[in-house]
Amino acid sequence: QVQLVESGGGLVQAGGSLRLSCVASGRTFSDFHMGWFRHAPGKERDFVSAISRKSLIIYYEDSVKGRFTISRDNAKNTVYLQMNSLKPEDTAVYYCAGGGQRASRLPSDYDYWGQGTQVTVSS
Numbered sequence: 001q002v003q004l005v006e007s008g009g010g011l012v013q014a015g016g017s018l019r020l021s022c023v024a025s026g027r028t029f030s031d032f033h034m035g036w037f038r039h040a041p042g043k044e045r046d047f048v049s050a051i052s053r054k055s056l057i058i059y060y061e062d063s064v065k066g067r068f069t070i071s072r073d074n075a076k077n078t079v080y081l082q083m084n085s086l087k088p089e090d091t092a093v094y095y096c097a098g099g100g101q102r103a104s105r106l107p108s109d110y111d112y113w114g115q116g117t118q119v120t121v122s123s
Helices: none
Strands: 001-005 011-015 018-025 032-039 045-051 057-059 068-073 078-083 093-098 117-122
Touching: 001 093, 001 117, 018 032, 018 093, 018 117, 032 078, 045 068, 045 078, 057 068, 068 117, 078 093
Parallel strands: 011 117
Antiparallel strands: 001 018, 018 078, 032 045, 032 093, 045 057, 068 078, 093 117
């Protein structure tokens, strides 16, 4: 079993920055491709970003390109999401996910999910 624990969410003004972290335990972190998703009230769970096991493949959702950066430190069992130039529409609960199939935009490709961390961006 794998446990994923997110942290780093909070309340920030538009234009500000936050850095989300997701620490994994229970299995070898480098075995997993990792992703970030977000869920805003009244919306579907949306893909944000994904990174492959060795950081060779990275994907971003179009609306966050140039503002968000995903990275991972396999020695620390941690994946990060640096979020800059935040906008009110970025407000959501952010989830990290881990899976063994591939770095993917699809939630179904991930086997393990964290509990989420709230990000609120005020205008």
